[in-house]
Amino acid sequence: MYPIRIGTRKSELALWQARHVADLLHKAGMETELIPLETKGDKILDVSIAKIGSKGVFTEEIEADLASGKMDIAVHSAKDMQSILPEGFELIAFTEREYPGDVLVSRRKTARLNDREKPLTVGTSSVRRVALLRHAFPHVKVVDMRGNLQTRIRKMDEGQCDALILAFAGVHRMGYDDLIAEKLPLSLFIPPVGQGCIAIEAFTHLDPARKEKIRAAVNHNPTETRLLAERAFLRRLEGGCSIPAFAFADLNQNRLRLSAGIIDPMGQKLITREVEGYGRDAENMGHNLAGEILSAGGAAILDAIQQERRNG
Numbered sequence: 001m002y003p004i005r006i007g008t009r010k011s012e013l014a015l016w017q018a019r020h021v022a023d024l025l026h027k028a029g030m031e032t033e034l035i036p037l038e039t040k041g042d043k044i045l046d047v048s049i050a051k052i053g054s055k056g057v058f059t060e061e062i063e064a065d066l067a068s069g070k071m072d073i074a075v076h077s078a079k080d081m082q083s084i085l086p087e088g089f090e091l092i093a094f095t096e097r098e099y100p101g102d103v104l105v106s107r108r109k110t111a112r113l114n115d116r117e118k119p120l121t122v123g124t125s126s127v128r129r130v131a132l133l134r135h136a137f138p139h140v141k142v143v144d145m146r147g148n149l150q151t152r153i154r155k156m157d158e159g160q161c162d163a164l165i166l167a168f169a170g171v172h173r174m175g176y177d178d179l180i181a182e183k184l185p186l187s188l189f190i191p192p193v194g195q196g197c198i199a200i201e202a203f204t205h206l207d208p209a210r211k212e213k214i215r216a217a218v219n220h221n222p223t224e225t226r227l228l229a230e231r232a233f234l235r236r237l238e239g240g241c242s243i244p245a246f247a248f249a250d251l252n253q254n255r256l257r258l259s260a261g262i263i264d265p266m267g268q269k270l271i272t273r274e275v276e277g278y279g280r281d282a283e284n285m286g287h288n289l290a291g292e293i294l295s296a297g298g299a300a301i302l303d304a305i306q307q308e309r310r311n312g
């Protein structure tokens with residue numbers, strides 16, 4: 001059997017995640033080969049992801065090579081994956097989830113978002129994080145900050161901001177735990193769909209026997225159930241990573257609890273809902289919770305965002 005060819009982005013975090021998946025495959029007796037690629041999302045750094053506009057900015061180039069058979073699987077942050085993949089592509093496995101929340105990262109250990117005496121300047125360009133900051137910590141000054149993790153930390157060190165909001169998973173994987181000033185509460189900063197989890201993407205022509213071997217080596221079933229609920233939620237809202245909607249599912253035995261919401265970009269209207277049910281109903285729960293949120297004002301928020309983007 002020829003080695004499993006693994007496509008990945010070139011950032012340190014992407015390479016870490018691809019090597020992590022390679023390790024899991026090695027442990028199951030498979031050989032691997034890494035194929036690193038640069039994507040549009042990596043090249044265009046002066047424009048926010050929401051403004052680049054195309055869905056799948058981190059995935060298009062990789063998907064072209066998956067489809068042409070140059071690679072067998074691609075490794076992505078589950079968070080960066082569109083809820084509806086282009087025809088012929090599927091997510092065949094999810095790795096065990098890391099702690100899913102966001103953290104405040106700073107050189108100053110005492111940095112706190114709720115410090116009103118000396119309000120922080122925080123770097124982020126995530127629509128969700130900006131909106132949640134405006135909502136809960138209106139005194140905080142937000143500056144736009146793109147680039148990979150290392151670039152953002154360098155920009156912080158150059159003085160562009162006092163602190164960053166980042167996913168714990170990336171910070172931890174890159175060995176920056178020392179810079180974590182606070183963990184942001186999951187109840188307020190509900191994580192975006194898929195955060196902390198690595199997804200394996202394949203094209204339909206991947207040999208079914210190989211696909212099963214890869215799934216058996218990599219997939220973490222409870223994580224997959226959680227992600228099915230979260231991604232079903234996102235699918236109904238039809239958003240990629242750039243709308244300020246979020247969903248987080250937790251699984252205890254077979255009980256699934258799904259929290260989800262949407263916030264308008266100015267942070268004035270936050271709508272959240274929760275539901276509990278059985279893991280086997282994960283996708284229905286996600287779909288139905290999205291419906292509740294749409295009728296509770298979510299549809300109006302999405303319309304306003306679309307209107308805003310059309311007007312540039």
Ligand SMILES: NCc1[nH]cc(CCC(=O)O)c1CC(=O)O
Nearest residue numbers: 077079166167169170195196197
């Ligand atoms: N948006 C980029 C991105 N995609 C995945 C992660 C972190 C790792 C993960 O969520 O698994 C990050 C960085 C961040 O948001 O801080």
